[in-house]
Amino acid sequence: MRIVLDAMGSDTCPEPELEAAVEAARLFGDEIILVGPIESLKPRLQTLGASTVSVRLVDATETITMKDKGLAMALKAKRRNSKTSMAVGIDLLKSGEADAFVTAGNTGGAWATAFFRLGTIPGVERAPLAATFPVKDGYCIVLDIGANPDCKPEHLLQFAIMGSIYANKARQIDKPRVAILSNGEEAGKGNELVRNTYPLLESSGLNFIGNVEGKELFSGEADVVVTDGFTGNILLKSTEAVAKLIMDILRQQLKSNLISMLGGSLAKPSLVKIRAMLNPDEYGAAPLLGLNGLVFIGHGRSNAHALVSAIKATRASVEANVLGSIRTAIQESLMKSTIKEIE
Amino acid sequence: MRIVLDAMGSDTCPEPELEAAVEAARLFGDEIILVGPIESLKPRLQTLGASTVSVRLVDATETITMKDKGLAMALKAKRRNSKTSMAVGIDLLKSGEADAFVTAGNTGGAWATAFFRLGTIPGVERAPLAATFPVKDGYCIVLDIGANPDCKPEHLLQFAIMGSIYANKARQIDKPRVAILSNGEEAGKGNELVRNTYPLLESSGLNFIGNVEGKELFSGEADVVVTDGFTGNILLKSTEAVAKLIMDILRQQLKSNLISMLGGSLAKPSLVKIRAMLNPDEYGAAPLLGLNGLVFIGHGRSNAHALVSAIKATRASVEANVLGSIRTAIQESLMKSTIKEIE
Numbered sequence: 001m002r003i004v005l006d007a008m009g010s011d012t013c014p015e016p017e018l019e020a021a022v023e024a025a026r027l028f029g030d031e032i033i034l035v036g037p038i039e040s041l042k043p044r045l046q047t048l049g050a051s052t053v054s055v056r057l058v059d060a061t062e063t064i065t066m067k068d069k070g071l072a073m074a075l076k077a078k079r080r081n082s083k084t085s086m087a088v089g090i091d092l093l094k095s096g097e098a099d100a101f102v103t104a105g106n107t108g109g110a111w112a113t114a115f116f117r118l119g120t121i122p123g124v125e126r127a128p129l130a131a132t133f134p135v136k137d138g139y140c141i142v143l144d145i146g147a148n149p150d151c152k153p154e155h156l157l158q159f160a161i162m163g164s165i166y167a168n169k170a171r172q173i174d175k176p177r178v179a180i181l182s183n184g185e186e187a188g189k190g191n192e193l194v195r196n197t198y199p200l201l202e203s204s205g206l207n208f209i210g211n212v213e214g215k216e217l218f219s220g221e222a223d224v225v226v227t228d229g230f231t232g233n234i235l236l237k238s239t240e241a242v243a244k245l246i247m248d249i250l251r252q253q254l255k256s257n258l259i260s261m262l263g264g265s266l267a268k269p270s271l272v273k274i275r276a277m278l279n280p281d282e283y284g285a286a287p288l289l290g291l292n293g294l295v296f297i298g299h300g301r302s303n304a305h306a307l308v309s310a311i312k313a314t315r316a317s318v319e320a321n322v323l324g325s326i327r328t329a330i331q332e333s334l335m336k337s338t339i340k341e342i343e
Numbered sequence: 344m345r346i347v348l349d350a351m352g353s354d355t356c357p358e359p360e361l362e363a364a365v366e367a368a369r370l371f372g373d374e375i376i377l378v379g380p381i382e383s384l385k386p387r388l389q390t391l392g393a394s395t396v397s398v399r400l401v402d403a404t405e406t407i408t409m410k411d412k413g414l415a416m417a418l419k420a421k422r423r424n425s426k427t428s429m430a431v432g433i434d435l436l437k438s439g440e441a442d443a444f445v446t447a448g449n450t451g452g453a454w455a456t457a458f459f460r461l462g463t464i465p466g467v468e469r470a471p472l473a474a475t476f477p478v479k480d481g482y483c484i485v486l487d488i489g490a491n492p493d494c495k496p497e498h499l500l501q502f503a504i505m506g507s508i509y510a511n512k513a514r515q516i517d518k519p520r521v522a523i524l525s526n527g528e529e530a531g532k533g534n535e536l537v538r539n540t541y542p543l544l545e546s547s548g549l550n551f552i553g554n555v556e557g558k559e560l561f562s563g564e565a566d567v568v569v570t571d572g573f574t575g576n577i578l579l580k581s582t583e584a585v586a587k588l589i590m591d592i593l594r595q596q597l598k599s600n601l602i603s604m605l606g607g608s609l610a611k612p613s614l615v616k617i618r619a620m621l622n623p624d625e626y627g628a629a630p631l632l633g634l635n636g637l638v639f640i641g642h643g644r645s646n647a648h649a650l651v652s653a654i655k656a657t658r659a660s661v662e663a664n665v666l667g668s669i670r671t672a673i674q675e676s677l678m679k680s681t682i683k684e685i686e
Contacts (some may be wrong), residue, residue, distance in 0.1 A: 149535075150534050150535050181577060183492055183572070183577060183580075184576075186412070186413070186415075190492060191492040191493050191571070213580045213581075214580035214581030214583065214585070217581065217584065218587075219584070219588075228573070229526070230526050230534040230537075234524060234556075235558065235576055235577055236557075237526075237556045237558060238556075238557030238561070238578050238582050239557070239582060240558075241555065241558045241560065241561040241582075242557070242561055242585050244561075245584055246589050248479075250593075329400050330644070343392040
């Protein structure tokens, strides 16, 4: 397997990427292709003893940083001869030289670069961003969490198909429970988009369990939750913000009371467990689905360990042929709806 | 002042309501009109020494419970001769016999009853539910949080006007900072609704500060945040769910570690402060705005103390003439947009 790792993604890049590349190559026996400014990467890589494992450097002189956004970023992402590490790395997927691309960089930048350079799978109209939310006793995959603010029912149906395949193939969940995010559990609740998507999901052949609200989502009643990119982004950002606010209050209180008396050791397990909720993707990577290539985005704060986890998650999707399964399922779904129209 | 209190609202009704009525009448010198089944309420009220204060009972033989929903609830709310405590109480506003109505009952039921029986203020197309979110060092009023899942830009403009008046008059916030909930801070970000609402808010004469995401909302950068009822409801329910999930983990961990060693006293301030976040309206009441009458909804878990707080919040709105100010502001806004069209 050949996995491309963006050397210039994480907040403290390229150190975590260099370490992770060597470690992942050693651990999984894959070829790791590290993309970034070769001149500065090469000497650092040598000090890590990379000569014994399969880490290859590919040159990319520019980067998309966390500050890039808007039209300027879109141009960087789209330009034919773009020299950003994301563009060069993703082009390796397009040319068939690699099987998947992993970055801990700018989410919007990775989405735009992948969208413009790989294009969507035939029949797929919108490529969603999927995030893994930690919920009671497990995880829930939510998509779209920001790439497509305005969606149609047909888009949400495709998100459900892609999310379900991802949950099944890459996460080994048998018959993933698929739900749609709504403002009430009962069928019939929802805005126009939700009400019109409901019947499509009901007749999709997926394991559709109906509407869920925040309560059901975070209590773990669904494996995959679909929503438009606007609502999904509000969900992601506001729950992160509330979690952070609670943690801040807690940390402040613990500092003034308990920790000073007891040392941090007793309170630490609580904080660590809760901190994982702040960064849904800290211990893995979020896939971009619906594109002609596998692209995974890890958290900006990723260290080497988190990047190795991200590569591990990515490998699982390559091995399970997530891409091929999505292609087939989308074709089947389109065929089904065409037959329905003819009838 | 004459305030109607629904005797059959809270989860443990009517005890908290009976206590609160007597206490509020004593504390504020108002007439509290308690609406519910008079036969069972009367003897209980007498044991509370209500004879010395101004608490009046009005008979209502039926109730809208927390389980009522859908069409059956709408019919209960709408029926001309409805005998629910909400319908009878709200009819007292309509006939001019009272100044405001407070309930800790079913939010949807209260909204529907008030909407059907009072009607909207002339020119107002949608009546939003407003919730008060606890944020860093203060509060933020968010509307609509569920009454109107599908909204147009003109509706959100009216929500902004009403929310701003409420924040100013009832909460004494000078020039409330008004924002719109979006999936990005920059102007131009958002779904179609947000992008089309933005220019209306910009030229509204309100203190419009632009888009906010969850991060800015919970760090207290806005006093009033407008959104459609679908997104607002997702925001409310999902942040409540995350807060509850964190609290559950915390409580579990504290139980097994710290509390058993230290007694609960040291950890309690953290928990109490955070618990307030779970129930934004526990210490007040959420107004229904845009209707021909002042209606406030307290939390279902309200005890007598919380209900007295809800009555206090309601009094403030009556005293500040929130209703009259909204009527005037809506007329002015409509006149402004008519003039614009003529020009």
